[in-house]
Amino acid sequence: MNWRRWAAIGLTGAAAIAAISLFPRTDNDARPRNQIAKLSVPKPAEEQQLKQNMLRRDVTATERLYRLDAKGHLRTLASDFAQAPSGKLPNSARELQKDHKQFQAIFWYDAENRQEKQFRRADFRPDPAVKEQLDTYVSYARKALNKAKSYESPVFPAKQPKYFVSAEPAKTGKKGVIAIMDAGILSRVEEHQHKNLRLIPYPKEGKFKVESVHADTLRDITVKTGHDNEKASHYYENEIVVTFDKKPAPQEMRRIEKDISGSMTRKLNHTYIFRSETMDMKQLKRYFQKKWRPKYIEPHYLYLTNEFGGGFWDGGLFNNDASTGMQEDTPVIPNDLLFSEYQWNLPVTETNRGWKLSKGSNDVIVGIVDTGVDLKHPDLQGRLLKGYNVINPDKAPTDDVGHGTHVAGIISANVNNGEGIAGMMWGGKILPVKALDKSGSGTTYSVAQGIIWATDHGAKVINMSLGNYADAQFLHEAIKYAYNHDVVLIAATGNDNTERPGYPAAYPEVLSVSATDFNLKKASFSNYGDYIDVMAPGESIASTYPDNQYAALSGTSMASPHVAALAALIRSINPDLKNTEVMDIIRKNVIDLGDAGRDKYYGYGQIDVYSALQAAGGGNAPLQFWPQSIQRKMDRVIDQNK
Ligand SMILES: [Ca+2]
Numbered sequence: 103m104n105w106r107r108w109a110a111i112g113l114t115g116a117a118a119i120a121a122i123s124l125f126p127r128t129d130n131d132a133r134p135r136n137q138i139a140k141l142s143v144p145k146p147a148e149e150q151q152l153k154q155n156m157l158r159r160d161v162t163a164t165e166r167l168y169r170l171d172a173k174g175h176l177r178t179l180a181s182d183f184a185q186a187p188s189g190k191l192p193n194s195a196r197e198l199q200k201d202h203k204q205f206q207a208i209f210w211y212d213a214e215n216r217q218e219k220q221f222r223r224a225d226f227r228p229d230p231a232v233k234e235q236l237d238t239y240v241s242y243a244r245k246a247l248n249k250a251k252s253y254e255s256p257v258f259p260a261k262q263p264k265y266f267v268s269a270e271p272a273k274t275g276k277k278g279v280i281a282i283m284d285a286g287i288l289s290r291v292e293e294h295q296h297k298n299l300r301l302i303p304y305p306k307e308g309k310f311k312v313e314s315v316h317a318d319t320l321r322d323i324t325v326k327t328g329h330d331n332e333k334a335s336h337y338y339e340n341e342i343v344v345t346f347d348k349k350p351a352p353q354e355m356r357r358i359e360k361d362i363s364g365s366m367t368r369k370l371n372h373t374y375i376f377r378s379e380t381m382d383m384k385q386l387k388r389y390f391q392k393k394w395r396p397k398y399i400e401p402h403y404l405y406l407t408n409e410f411g412g413g414f415w416d417g418g419l420f421n422n423d424a425s426t427g428m429q430e431d432t433p434v435i436p437n438d439l440l441f442s443e444y445q446w447n448l449p450v451t452e453t454n455r456g457w458k459l460s461k462g463s464n465d466v467i468v469g470i471v472d473t474g475v476d477l478k479h480p481d482l483q484g485r486l487l488k489g490y491n492v493i494n495p496d497k498a499p500t501d502d503v504g505h506g507t508h509v510a511g512i513i514s515a516n517v518n519n520g521e522g523i524a525g526m527m528w529g530g531k532i533l534p535v536k537a538l539d540k541s542g543s544g545t546t547y548s549v550a551q552g553i554i555w556a557t558d559h560g561a562k563v564i565n566m567s568l569g570n571y572a573d574a575q576f577l578h579e580a581i582k583y584a585y586n587h588d589v590v591l592i593a594a595t596g597n598d599n600t601e602r603p604g605y606p607a608a609y610p611e612v613l614s615v616s617a618t619d620f621n622l623k624k625a626s627f628s629n630y631g632d633y634i635d636v637m638a639p640g641e642s643i644a645s646t647y648p649d650n651q652y653a654a655l656s657g658t659s660m661a662s663p664h665v666a667a668l669a670a671l672i673r674s675i676n677p678d679l680k681n682t683e684v685m686d687i688i689r690k691n692v693i694d695l696g697d698a699g700r701d702k703y704y705g706y707g708q709i710d711v712y713s714a715l716q717a718a719g720g721g722n723a724p725l726q727f728w729p730q731s732i733q734r735k736m737d738r739v740i741d742q743n744k
Pocket residue numbers: 438481515516517518519520521522523524525
């Protein structure tokens with residue numbers, strides 16, 4: 103399997119602004135907002151081209167975010183510089199470099215006093231060939247500061263961009279701050295998206311041999327191009343998942359290991375993963391079926407991330423100087439640097455209005471089963487719990503891909519801290535669970551274990567921005583375990599523009615999320631079908647990225663965390679609601695899109711945070727829930743007084 107991605111995005115800032123203004127909020131307006139255009143499936147060559155375009159847009163969008171972020175930091179430094187007593191340099195350059203290693207060198211430049219002081223990081227060692235270009239751009243930056251103007255160089259060298267130079271003047275005099283920025287994030291996003299877009303058939307990075315079968319028939323297939331991925335489900339060739347009715351005794355286990363010339367690599371309750379040195383999956387299956395009659399047996403499937411190359415959105419949303427008051431009709435506008443220009447996804451989901459009802463409680467824990475999270479990102483500080491690394495339990499759940507960090511930021515990047523982006527929650531805690539490895543893939547086992555671990559460690563909501571087209575019973579067992587423990591489970595549907603149901607999204611216990619674009623239309627890559635519950639924004643979503651950076655990415659992976667955050671906000675405003683009630687509120691309080699009512703392209707519609715929080719109601723629970731709600735409150739009071 104894999105979530106093959108394609109898309110044709112022709113977006114402009116004007117279109118994005120139009121989408122917002124076309125979107126007046128009128129309560130009880132049940133009319134559908136747009137009709138689905140006829141879906142067309144691109145041919146493999148077109149698809150490859152579309153993916154390449156997406157990748158370019160993704161890198162462009164990230165560069166824009168990156169430059170804006172750098173500019174914000176430099177303005178703060180320039181203002182410190184202007185206010186510092188003469189002859190004294192502020193400490194802030196060194197402070198900034200400590201946790202933002204992309205600021206390779208910072209110069210305090212003062213033309214009037216003919217002074218310049220440089221702070222270089224120890225790891226800043228440009229090639230001699232690049233150095234000349236660097237010196238030229240720094241000299242342009244000085245000239246700009248002499249005229250009290252800003253400066254930004256292009257990224258260079260052109261073939262493999264490593265740097266750019268940026269400068270901001272202090273408010274007074276011919277002085278200011280120049281920075282040499284490391285632009286390595288651009289090649290990192292490009293490399294990352296090459297894998298995620300499957301511009302290569304499948305990243306053969308696993309430690310073991312990977313094979314593919316047709317998702318429906320389990321017939322062998324060979325995946326040669328990105329296009330072949332749609333029907334394929336990948337699994338480990340020499341491994342098998344076996345669930346016994348009764349746990350094998352130690353001597354039986356020894357017998358199995360001898361018979362298969364292999365070993366049991368992992369186990370969870372009655373389910374075991376076996377790896378053989380000599381047998382392939384089919385031989386293993388025959389062996390276990392014949393000799394041990396297990397409860398069920400299936401390949402050890404691989405799950406991959408569901409993100410897509412980004413588009414880019416260009417245009418201001420609203421004025422940052424607007425009132426930050428909390429009047430009924432004024433959206434809350436946080437001061438996070440990238441919010442106003444890039445985070446189109448919050449106003450269209452009515453998140454800002456929703457904050458008037460709840461900003462999220464720290465009692466609510468959201469488990470993110472993914473590639474881990476950048477535990478040191480400044481915009482996630484204070485939001486992360488210790489978490490767990492399923493891949494390597496001795497290590498912290500650090501993100502070596504970027505995917506999980508991006509998902510975490512959408513839910514709960516620090517809001518109104520003047521840095522980066524605003525998450526959808528001001529409060530709330532993230533439980534990072536690393537179940538996908540550095541190639542962005544994980545297995546039935548690792549994902550199932552991640553879900554169970556998160557459930558056992560307090561997660562009230564679990565986000566799964568990952569999937570596979572094969573229905574794996576072992577994963578379904580883990581899903582049911584979490585569901586029966588009152589967890590709200592949210593999953594991305596996949597990016598193949600296909601009706602084929604993906605798992606875990608298509609399990610009935612899971613709220614499945616597809617992606618909308620800037621125009622509130624189904625994103626061209628987004629999967630669809632009768633199992634879709636709701637839509638959320640999934641194109642060019644700005645969020646946190648490893649090493650204290652920000653990136654714009656697209657995919658149903660980016661849509662899913664919007665709904666996870668909404669579930670957590672609902673559980674903050676009304677902790678008495680059961681998981682089924684939370685899911686119901688999310689489905690019933692939406693912006694209807696496409697054909698009237700529930701339809702297969704938009705599910706119930708796009709989430710509406712404000713309406714959903716109103717319906718969840720805290721002390722004023724909606725009528726349909728009040729008997730249960732009152733009963734549970736009474737039970738709690740009785741329990742407390744026992
Ligand atoms: Ca922030």
